[in-house]
Each structure stands twice: as structure tokens, then as C-alpha cells.
Amino acid sequence: MQDAITTLIKNYDITGRYLDREAIDRLKSYFETGTARVQAAALVNANAADIVRQSGSQLFSDLPELIRPGGNAYTTRRYATCLRDLDYFLRYATYAWVAGNTDVLDERVLQGLRETYNSLGVPVGSVVIGIGIMKQIVKEKVEAAGVADSGFVSEPFDHMIRELAETDV
Numbered sequence: 001m002q003d004a005i006t007t008l009i010k011n012y013d014i015t016g017r018y019l020d021r022e023a024i025d026r027l028k029s030y031f032e033t034g035t036a037r038v039q040a041a042a043l044v045n046a047n048a049a050d051i052v053r054q055s056g057s058q059l060f061s062d063l064p065e066l067i068r069p070g071g072n073a074y075t076t077r078r079y080a081t082c083l084r085d086l087d088y089f090l091r092y093a094t095y096a097w098v099a100g101n102t103d104v105l106d107e108r109v110l111q112g113l114r115e116t117y118n119s120l121g122v123p124v125g126s127v128v129i130g131i132g133i134m135k136q137i138v139k140e141k142v143e144a145a146g147v148a149d150s151g152f153v154s155e156p157f158d159h160m161i162r163e164l165a166e167t168d169v
């Protein structure tokens with residue numbers, strides 16, 4: 001698992017370079033957004049159950065066939081498992097904010113996920129829509145709380161969306 005700093009240092013060490021202008025700029029931007037990243041993570045921590053519930057409700061109202069007989073989230077067990085998956089995506093997104101890096105998502109969340117979903121008939125396109133809905137809800141909450149520099153908020157969600165959507169082709 002890597003974070004913004006270890007990744008940068010590793011890259012410079014490989015080529016034996018001192019931290020140059022570009023490295024300093026990247027470090028500055030990471031430290032300048034640091035407080036906001038931690039604030040956003042704390043905000044999600046305090047509202048996680050709510051965010052997951054709201055995201056699920058909107059997903060199932062946009063795609064009601066998911067919870068009808070034959071739908072992948074039909075039955076209480078699968079409904080709950082779907083919400084659990086959304087909760088995983090949310091929790092790991094907060095780790096990625098704090099790390100300033102999406103590596104944790106590749107390693108802990110996305111690896112092998114598409115294969116698992118395919119083998120269980122979980123519709124990846126609908127999962128991607130669910131992550132997009134959750135991103136919107138989280139962005140609104142973070143902005144409403146007045147957390148500065150919220151540009152980083154979307155990053156982990158966009159990364160998961162991109163990776164899942166891409167590997168589904």
C-alpha cells in the first residue's frame with residue numbers, strides 16, 4: 001500500500017534525484033489539502049450509515065429492477081450485501097483521501113472484484129452507477145460542511161468507476 005509521499009520518494013530514489021521543483025509542488029499541494037482530507041474523512045465517518053442508506057435508496061429507485069424478483073439485490077440477504085459493498089467503497093474512499101493516493105483501492109478493493117461480480121451475476125454497470133450516486137451525495141455533504149479544497153473528494157470514486165467500467169468491457 002502506498003501513499004502520496006512514499007510514491008514520490010520511491011520515484012525519485014529510483015533515479016537518484018533530489019526532490020526538484022515538480023516534487024516540491026506535488027508535496028505542497030498534498031500538505032495544503034491535508035487538513036481538508038482529514039476533515040472530509042471525519043465527516044464521512046460520522047455519517048457513513050446515512051450516506052450508504054441514501055445511496056442505496058436512490059440506486060434502487062433509479063433501477064428498481066435490481067430489487068424485483070430476478071434482480072441481483074432481490075432477497076434481504078443480497079440487498080444487505082449490496083449495501084455492504086457500498087459501505088466498503090465509502091470506507092476505502094476515505095483511506096484514499098488521507099493517503100492522497102488510490103493505490104489502496106487497487107490493492108484492497110478492486111483486485112479480483114470484477115471476476116467475483118461476474119461469477120455471482122452482480123451487474124457491474126449498476127455498481128458503477130451506485131458509486132456515482134454515492135460520490136454525489138458525499139460531495140454535497142462535504143461542500144455543505146464547508147470543507148475547503150474539496151476537489152480531492154471525487155478522486156477515489158472516479159478511480160473505482162473508471163477501473164470497474166474499464167475492466168467490464
Ligand SMILES: CCC1=C(C)/C(=C/C2=NC(=C\c3[nH]c(/C=C4\NC(=O)[C@H](C)[C@H]4CC)c(C)c3CCC(=O)O)/C(CCC(=O)O)=C2C)NC1=O
Pocket residue numbers: 066071072073078079081082083085086088089108109113116120122123126127130
Ligand atoms: C473490501 C473489499 C471487498 C469488496 C468490494 C467485496 C465485494 C463483494 N461483493 C460480493 C457479493 C455481492 N455484491 C452485491 C452487490 C450488488 N448487487 C446489486 O444488484 C447492486 C448493483 C450491488 C450493490 C451496489 C450482491 C447482491 C452480492 C451477493 C451476490 C450473491 O451472493 O448472489 C462478494 C461475494 C462474497 C460475499 O457475498 O460477501 C464480494 C467479495 N468484498 C470485499 O471484501
